[in-house]
Amino acid sequence: MSMNVDSSRSLRPPRSLVKRRPRREERRLSPGMARILVILAMVAAWEIGARFFGDPLFVAPPSQVAVALVGLLGVKGVMIAVGMALLELVVAFAVAVVLGVAIGLAVGLNRFWRGALYPIIVTIYAVPQSTILPLFVLLFGIGAATKIAFGITHSVFAVILTLIAGIQNIDPTLLKCARAMGANRRQVLVSVILPSLVPTIFTGMRLAMAGVLLGVLLAELYVSSAGVGLYTQTFANSMQPAKLFALVTLLAAAAVILNELCRMAEARFTRWHS
């Protein structure tokens, strides 16, 4: 092809005929902005739906929920209930992770015990636990103990199973390499096995967080003689949807924040990964 500028230009079809994809810097809308627009559209739809089509006894528009939320922040009883739920979440999460990692390591690193216990753990994990919630109340009463215990049983098995799977996926070459360089059992554990499992442990933590939120809040709502359960029950029975929605929003915000903390810790500690 000739290097002549004019001739090469003439080979191009006229601009108007080509549908050109806009270059990155020309695109007006970024994905982040699009996301915000979608969220705003959803809130607007909720507002319009609740205001003009909903029954005010059962649904409240977001504007009223926001007002109710500010009001709730001043109600001492509600704040104590939410704080208590948060405390239960954190305790259940910590216990589930520590216990899960310890059991996961003990079972996963030992071929004999893995063979013996793995099927039992999988079976328990598969049981829908909400069916035995009344048993928890009988055993632990209606206080924080039930909620924490229910949060733990909802999460600890996921941590154990994730860890056992992670142990199976440790690179055998690295184990062999450590052995060839003279590592003893303790050194293999500290320098190969545990660092290999860091991403696995964080995966387990994310699952544990989801399980703990489910378990603790389920128990909170089920036991309605005190705490968050009492308030949701009260607000629902007295037809105050704005307050009910505000309380739910508060709990959802707490869940989002806890999940986000988990994700940030993971990003911090697995930087070498990917």
Place this chain on the structure above:
Amino acid sequence: MITIECEKVSKSFGPRGSPHRTVALDNASIDIERGELLCFIGPSGCGKSTLLNIIAGLAEPTSGEVLIDGTPVNGPLPRKIAFVFQESALFPWRTVIDNVKLGLAFQQVPKGERDDRASEALQAVGLADFANHYPRQLSGGMKQRVQLARALCLGTDILLMDEPFAALDEQTRMVMGEDLSVLLARTGKTIVFVTHSLVEAVFLADRVAVFTARPGRIKTVLSVDEEHPRKQSFMKSAKLAEMRNELYDLLHDEVRKTMELRGEAGESGARAQSRGLRR
């Protein structure tokens, strides 16, 4: 002086008496001189890597034994033997320098000495500038250099390398081979090197042990009479070409036999061959 003695080493895999039991290695015997570079070459599955692992004490022979300086091998000997693996055996969460130091840490070398020896080894393989990189930031060739540095800094008399350049492209492995020859000529180590590449074997080795198809036996041992470090001119020499051809003839039938056992050879036999024998 002989430093590694393999005496009738056999290795079988699978349960005893089962039809699935395979004999990977059948009465392999070879004596390896102190300071020599010996290459194992043979068709896939002929047990050359298995023998290397047995010498390293990372696998147990089914029968026979390996002696290092007269003592039977009975587990890893980290102070005598360093091992370079085929695939990247670097710890991904450790930086390059920390990877190199790890073996020294396992052997409780004092911290100051660890730093010095690791830096020196990285220098020797030309990666001093990459000390604080993570393995994922390195190319395949660089990763294998780090592995080599890690093995070298352990200061062992023996270096075992299991197809260290297998995952590299031909041009990279050519340069790696030249560098290795220069580096190793200085150290005076005893080296056993497993490879699939005929040219690599002749270019690097003092002797080349040719394995038969499974069950693997040592068919013959060729001597390469050429001074270390090997020069570029040797790579282009008629002598190297001639020895490569000799190896080709020795291996050709064995590779074909291996392929036929697996049902891979046939009409496309020529292609299968060139896959098995990297020329």
